[in-house]
Amino acid sequence: MSAAQLPDQVDAVVVGAGLAGLAAARAVHTAGRSVLVLEAGDGVGGRLRTDVVDGFTLDRGFQVLLTAYPEVKAQLDLDALDFRRFDPGALVWTGRRLYTMADPRRRPSLMVASGVAPVGAMLDKVRLAGLVHRLRKKDPADLLRAPDRTTIQSLRDIGFTTRMIDRFFRPLLGGIQLDEGLTGSARMSDVVLHCLAVGDAGVPAKGMQAIPEQLAARLPDRAVRLGHEVVSVGQGEVRLAGGRVVRADAVVVATEGPVASRLLADETGHTAVADPGSRPVAAVWFAAPAPPVHHKLIILDGAHSGPALNVAVMSSVAPEYAPDGQTLVVAACPGVAPADDEGRAVLAAEVRAQLTRWWGRGVADWRVLRVDAIHHGQPEHRPPFDPKRRVALGDGMFVCGDHRDTPSIQGALFSGRRCGNAVVESLAG
Ligand SMILES: Cc1cc2nc3c(=O)[nH]c(=O)nc-3n(C[C@H](O)[C@H](O)[C@H](O)COP(=O)(O)OP(=O)(O)OC[C@H]3O[C@@H](n4cnc5c(N)ncnc54)[C@H](O)[C@@H]3O)c2cc1C
Numbered sequence: 001m002s003a004a005q006l007p008d009q010v011d012a013v014v015v016g017a018g019l020a021g022l023a024a025a026r027a028v029h030t031a032g033r034s035v036l037v038l039e040a041g042d043g044v045g046g047r048l049r050t051d052v053v054d055g056f057t058l059d060r061g062f063q064v065l066l067t068a069y070p071e072v073k074a075q076l077d078l079d080a081l082d083f084r085r086f087d088p089g090a091l092v093w094t095g096r097r098l099y100t101m102a103d104p105r106r107r108p109s110l111m112v113a114s115g116v117a118p119v120g121a122m123l124d125k126v127r128l129a130g131l132v133h134r135l136r137k138k139d140p141a142d143l144l145r146a147p148d149r150t151t152i153q154s155l156r157d158i159g160f161t162t163r164m165i166d167r168f169f170r171p172l173l174g175g176i177q178l179d180e181g182l183t184g185s186a187r188m189s190d191v192v193l194h195c196l197a198v199g200d201a202g203v204p205a206k207g208m209q210a211i212p213e214q215l216a217a218r219l220p221d222r223a224v225r226l227g228h229e230v231v232s233v234g235q236g237e238v239r240l241a242g243g244r245v246v247r248a249d250a251v252v253v254a255t256e257g258p259v260a261s262r263l264l265a266d267e268t269g270h271t272a273v274a275d276p277g278s279r280p281v282a283a284v285w286f287a288a289p290a291p292p293v294h295h296k297l298i299i300l301d302g303a304h305s306g307p308a309l310n311v312a313v314m315s316s317v318a319p320e321y322a323p324d325g326q327t328l329v330v331a332a333c334p335g336v337a338p339a340d341d342e343g344r345a346v347l348a349a350e351v352r353a354q355l356t357r358w359w360g361r362g363v364a365d366w367r368v369l370r371v372d373a374i375h376h377g378q379p380e381h382r383p384p385f386d387p388k389r390r391v392a393l394g395d396g397m398f399v400c401g402d403h404r405d406t407p408s409i410q411g412a413l414f415s416g417r418r419c420g421n422a423v424v425e426s427l428a429g
Helices: 019-030 070-075 108-116 122-136 151-158 162-177 186-198 210-216 257-263 341-359 361-365 409-428
Strands: 009-015 035-038 050-053 056-059 083-085 090-093 098-101 201-204 230-234 237-240 245-253 278-288 298-301 310-313 327-334 367-379 392-394 397-399
Touching (some): 009 019, 009 409, 019 035, 019 210, 019 245, 035 245, 056 278, 056 367, 070 409, 090 162, 098 108, 108 122, 122 162, 122 186, 151 186, 162 186, 162 298, 162 327, 230 245, 230 257, 257 367, 278 341, 278 361, 327 341, 341 361, 341 367, 397 409
Parallel strands (some): 009 245, 090 298, 245 397
Antiparallel strands (some): 050 056, 083 201, 090 098, 230 237, 298 310, 392 397
């Protein structure tokens, strides 16, 4: 699509076709207003992209959708996504072998196995059951309003032992929130634990990019234009690389937080949106001849035996992710994002050595399909964490993205919808 075919003027222009931008565009379109989404990349989805490599479905980085996110109900059709679910619970590597940890309410048959797993003391398991019971009954919005502190402080205050924190919470929450140090917001961790307790984690059969594609399909043809990088934004207009200008009554910046901060800075460097900071993450994808375990459980490294904090046999959860008779394993490594091929090869070798300690020499035969290194995996979320930052900046300027709400799929979708509604209100006024 050439820039010449872009409209000159629309009601709202959205910069970025990630979940937030698409959700904002949908709210504007639903209200009967014209909207144009300009995306620098070659597909929709932003941080939710998927590629097919040698017949394997590889998301860009390992991630999952939690079905209990409130915006799933509000904005997505899970059935149409052919959603494939992990089993609730986890396998935990303790340095000797893998042990099962499961919520006894959801997997009563695993109650004894979970109770005796040397992942924490018996009192830890009792405290975990109490925490899950308490969080299950809460509304996520209330959890986000509770007094905040770091996750590690919160877990210590509850009385969990260091062993329980290191073997269970650090790989579980650290993996989901890209926060191995557990220095992020306890409010956020409580929301994640709530969602894990009441819903499922999983992926669409065709990969995570199916989620933004579902949102984009609800917009008019040609509302989303790919390969159009916006280089500056101002009141009533955006300028593209190449100099083309599109005018709009409302301008929505729906890029990653650090890019939004730059785009929304004035000539003195003052910006309407502070750079939220970045949590990096890498993922190593392996093709294996057979599954190393026969479970649909996430696997947590509770022994810190290498760079991978979470491992998943994706083809056991979503058979569509691998060609028939083959196995796809992903190892997620929060906190690192090697900048070059050499760094990626070193990381893959370290992960292979780690998994060889778990599963033996057969891992030597696994083929590395790809190493993803993502510098801006999620924005920072240190306490006290403000989950509902302003999206209307004045003068027809708006901003949305996971840096305005929680650093998650939920946060991106919610901020986009909230921003789109604010745009509609301002256009009506
Ligand atoms: C590896 C990884 C694992 C994760 N795991 C989970 C998980 O398990 N569960 C969960 O809920 N969340 C997870 N997340 C977070 C989640 O993916 C993000 O919070 C969410 O996708 C952010 O969406 P967004 O729309 O705010 O931003 P983005 O998806 O980053 O979208 C921004 C868009 O703006 C475009 N853009 C940028 N600059 C320009 C420009 N100048 N002109 C035009 N377009 C531009 C970008 O190309 C991009 O498409 C994970 C993220 C990563 C990377």
